[in-house]
Amino acid sequence: MILLNGKETAEAIKKQIAEQVSGMVASGERPPHLVALLVGDNGASRTYVENKERACAAVGFKSTILRYPESISQADLISEVERLNADDGVDGFIIQLPLPGHIDENKIINAVSPDKDVDGFHPVNVGRMCLGEDSFVSATPYGIMLLLEHYGIETSGKHCVVLGRSNIVGRPMANLLSRKAYPGDCTVTMCHSRTVDIAGHTRKADIIVAALGVPEFLKGDMVKEGAVVIDVGITRVPADNDKGYRIVGDVEFDSVAPKCSYITPVPGGVGPMTIVSLMKNTLKARGRR
Numbered sequence: 001m002i003l004l005n006g007k008e009t010a011e012a013i014k015k016q017i018a019e020q021v022s023g024m025v026a027s028g029e030r031p032p033h034l035v036a037l038l039v040g041d042n043g044a045s046r047t048y049v050e051n052k053e054r055a056c057a058a059v060g061f062k063s064t065i066l067r068y069p070e071s072i073s074q075a076d077l078i079s080e081v082e083r084l085n086a087d088d089g090v091d092g093f094i095i096q097l098p099l100p101g102h103i104d105e106n107k108i109i110n111a112v113s114p115d116k117d118v119d120g121f122h123p124v125n126v127g128r129m130c131l132g133e134d135s136f137v138s139a140t141p142y143g144i145m146l147l148l149e150h151y152g153i154e155t156s157g158k159h160c161v162v163l164g165r166s167n168i169v170g171r172p173m174a175n176l177l178s179r180k181a182y183p184g185d186c187t188v189t190m191c192h193s194r195t196v197d198i199a200g201h202t203r204k205a206d207i208i209v210a211a212l213g214v215p216e217f218l219k220g221d222m223v224k225e226g227a228v229v230i231d232v233g234i235t236r237v238p239a240d241n242d243k244g245y246r247i248v249g250d251v252e253f254d255s256v257a258p259k260c261s262y263i264t265p266v267p268g269g270v271g272p273m274t275i276v277s278l279m280k281n282t283l284k285a286r287g288r289r
């Protein structure tokens with residue numbers, strides 16, 4: 001069993017990005033600038049945004065966090081999005097999800113200029129990705145593709161089961177793995193809460209991507225020998241430590257890992273790859289401008 005080390009892989013990619021940025025700055029250009037909009041005071045969202053800010057600093061990007069109260073109206077948030085769309089000093093921006101219940105996330109995502117949509121959530125980018133055109137690809141599936149590529153994992157003709165069909169992970173993941181390219185060329189099955197006999201599907205899979213948000217959902221007896229298992233899940237479960245919680249993936253690592261050819265750990269697998277993919281998208285946005 002080989003551990004797919006997302007932390008190390010992300011560091012190697014970050015180094016390449018940092019070199020490109022220092023080249024840009026040396027030739028008199030300004031570095032890429034990523035802005036994050038954070039609404040309310042959700043602890044996990046704050047941690048994610050601060051991690052992204054740290055990653056920006058590590059590669060030489062400028063980054064800004066804009067904080068808004070939980071009570072901000074949808075109209076005011078859309079005005080902020082429009083202001084950033086028009087700001088020449090901003091290359092890309094992200095709106096940290098989830099948003100408070102009174103705000104329609106789709107309306108906010110649709111207001112972002114597709115050229116600054118480094119999260120790859122705008123329908124124009126999703127559509128371009130589905131058509132195999134140049135686009136910003138949602139950071140988590142993009143990071144998983146980079147990880148598969150980095151380890152040279154064969155995907156052509158493989159049966160891949162994606163657990164979860166969210167717009168930001170499962171659905172784009174299934175699409176990317178079925179594209180006519182490497183990594184890709186898989187035969188893909190997408191499972192969700194209405195799927196009958198999920199274990200029947202996963203037991204036939206060469207590659208499993210688990211993105212459910214159900215801690216330790218995938219057990220050893222649901223996986224065939226030699227499978228590649230990618231664990232996207234991040235759930236905070238109460239724990240008797242300083243933080244009061246620990247992070248648990250969607251895969252029961254101890255029973256699944258011994259059967260795998262490759263597996264991602266949690267933490268240190270998909271998480272760091274997601275952040276570095278956002279950095280890659282931001283660099284691309286800067287390049288386009």
Ligand code: NAP
Nearest residue numbers: 140164165166169192193211212213232233234270271274
């Ligand atoms: P989501 O929007 O809640 O979607 C979850 C998907 O899983 C849905 O399609 C749902 O089915 C399905 N599902 C839930 N429980 C199920 C069950 N018991 N059996 C079968 N299907 C089930 O979640 P998400 O945003 O895709 O995120 C998934 C997980 O990945 C979360 O733990 C999240 O924190 C994590 N995540 C990690 C990263 C990272 O960087 N590592 C990035 C993003 C997300 P229905 O569609 O039928 O409801």
